[in-house]
Amino acid sequence: MKEIKILCVYDGYITKDIMSGMKELEKFGAHITMINDDQIKNVGDVTNRMLLLEQKGIAEAPTCRTLLENCSDKEILVVHCTSVNKEILEACSKLQAVVVLRGGIENVDSSELAKRQIPLMNASLRSADAVSDAAVGMMIAENKNIARSHHYMKEGRWVKSYINQRYIRNMNKCTVGLIGYGAIGSRVAKKLKGFESQILVYDPFVSKEQIEKDGVKVVELDQLLETSDFVSVHLRLSDKTKKFMGKREFAQMKKTAYFINTARAGLVDTEALTDALKNREIGGAAIDVFDQEPLPKGHPYLNLENVTLTSHLAGTSSDTPVVSVEIGVQKLKDYLTRMAEEDNEED
Template sequence: MTEPIHIIAIGDPFLDAATLCEVITPRLPSGAVLEALDWNVGGKEPLQRINLQCEQRGPDAIDPPAELLAAIPRADILFTQFCPVSARALEAAPRLRVIGVGRSGVENIDVMAATRRGVCVLNTVGRNAEAVAEYAIGLLLCEARNIARGHAALKRGEWRKKYPNDESVPELPGRTLGLVGLGAIGRLLVKRLSGFDMKFLAYDPYADAGAATALGVALTDLPTLMRASDFISIHAKLTPETRGLISRELIALMKPTAYLINTARAELVDEAALAESLRSGRIAGAALDVFMREPLPASDPLAALDNVTLSPHQGGVSVDAYRTTARMFIDNVRRLWDGGELPANLVNRETQSNLQNFKDQIQRRAL
């Protein structure tokens, strides 16, 4: 009897093993078995600290979790959302052929080590795009229209009417939104904010010019975008090339009435330069969901400013987003059993032939 394909799914405090089983099991292909287990990391706050470490230092930022090391030797296919998979963990996985990462970024995976071992890494692009796009719009409105500041004042018993942007509180029609990154989230922002009659610029070296034009977006270079935009929303992927992309020099190009919104990665922006620009009133405001230090200390310079809206890295959090993550993973993996194209979103393209060989192997088993 042919041994089944083992799928090991590592749950976490945001997407636990029970939910993984609930979503994946009805979609499980014939000839595959699912084993889902939870990474006992101690809750959402410790996990967020680990996530930040992995984003900054890679999967070796922490030792491989015991749950992963115990399960990975049985895995042909591994799913992880946040659990780090280092070179050490991969050494314990002789059967492993595919890693499915439940998000777009793969900072928690040692992709180079996986590639050396011929292991294919698939990410999940757009799994929380709706959640983040909605949240970015919320932050934009909250900062420009002083919603959070007014709310906080009322909670203190203060009927506040004076704000840092009193002379330039904007409405959105006719204003220009500059998007740094025109991927799934950026495109959704354009669709949603088109209803506000905004204009759109985007900087994205990988964007298709024809598709951008059809969406009503003018592609441009980054300095032009920084100069011309009334709102700048960051949606680029963090890579060695994009780290520090929004530099002190580029922030200095912004209009004095402009706002910067970041729901992507803190490392994309020179945070110290941004804080200085806000403190001096060089730009009107900012709205940030991501920070170089998380949780953000009360002593952080950003926390003392009155022209910035801050939130605790929650833009991608929704019950729909996490269930979508699991569904997108298993629907992608099912392509190995179905005819037609290979699974989408292969990160390490060097392993494409390995992925095809694995698909062919599964197809032969089904005969």
């Protein structure tokens, strides 16, 4: 079997020990080299890099010099949040494939890869369980005032009546509208079935037949917004989905409905959401992602009574880094097996 050179870039989140799982590919003829991206030392660096990529694009993200110095003879690159930009690609004369060990691919110049006809693989399901767990938890926390009550009790206050007192609901009496039905949205639906919630779905990128196989109802966006007690967004951020939720959409929601965002800040017009909450046009919100992170002092969200905030934690799980590498290993096993079969056919 022909040896193929794979360069794996670990960091402070997917550590060297976890990335070592890639050595399983040596059974498939791979020679594994591992290097460190010392610009990404911890989870905070990861979220900062993701926000930079989301807001300013791959061209603004720094090049990992260690990667640049070690990539020229490698045929496959495996990265987490490290940039695979045009500078890196120009240095990789033998590159055959790129693997990103996260759901998004913003840290790769995908258009440049496409020009070079180099396949890109990612760990699209790596955070699906963590984020879907968080989305359901955020619904319950906002509806049942869990975070607010905890905060008041820390202050020595025993509060029994809240701003949403007249519309605190049982989940089995609620309709939950899911905007987006990919890996995360579909898992949210599955978990909500255990609560006996009615589930509505709007996703212009997934076929009605595929969604309805799971026993949920597909509706148009207007109907979802007008009838749901919770609206949870699970779209990928793109030019088509930027500020998908704006003034018009919040105005269509019930005055008692909750908006949940564990996806991307850019999907939401922050000013429109702030106004909707402040003016009680919607019942409340639970938000994990923000246009600016950390959330700055004086941000209007911090003065609202009808919002639950978490510090970009939805995808955080000790299982996620290991799962990321497991997915990457499996995808590369499949890739290397196909390559070996094609080589045998040519022989």
